[in-house]
Amino acid sequence: MNMHAPAALLAALLLAAPAVDASPAPDPGTGTALRLTVTGPAPATTAPSPDGAAPAAPAARAVTLHCDPAGGDHPRAAAACDDLDASAGRVERAPGDTACVLLYDPVEVRAEGVWRGRPVSFARTYGNTCELHARTGAVFAF
Template sequence: MLRRSAAISAAALLCLTGAAGTAEAGSTSLYAPSAVVLSIGKGADSGSLTVLRATTLSCMPGPSGTHPDPEAACAELKGGFAGAGFDGLLASPDRDRACPQHFDPVTVTLDGVWEGARTSWQHTFSNACVMGTTLNGGEAFAF
């Protein structure tokens, strides 16, 4: 009887967490998925963007993807930005580094699923130098 109760409890837990459908799709994780596509491109917004580089990053159930350092990138994205969302990736530009004052826009994007919810984020920098001095940590977009 105890064995049957444990089986029923496990099935109930899967149904309540929504993991039953996930388990059927091949995953055995009870954690919400976090998998995104990161891109860097020329242009002022995602509508006119010419993608220069892109990579995939999966952080749940474990760091993986085509990103060159998925562990560091996941740690940066999971770091918590005190309610700022992905805008927490941005910092004040490094004042010790001079950048040219020309306008050659570069846009970074993040699209996918984060902690089980659909997400889309983008930010445009005036040029690649400003992007390099403004990204806080820079691990997520270091590809």
């Protein structure tokens, strides 16, 4: 029995198959519109107040980001669009050289919409705002 025949057959099939780009480049002429939401950080304490009331829920903030041209109500729209362009539309990136304190003060983020015509749906909880900004740059800097 020839054990190399299946591998040779697979190689021949792969070479004969047409090349397919699994992630086609987005058309730069297609717009970007994202709804960005940040919830947190949490209140400084989770203990009830002396009167027994529960602590306030983390504050949620939301903005709209447009790119090509940069706009919306994001205060750093141009920088956020530049960060998205640099990462080919990925909201999260490698943290780089940023060192963050190991303080757990969770921040929940969400991005929904389109980047250059490609659907975007991103949700993540980061340990604190330093970690958030190290991983997302200016995208959630509002």
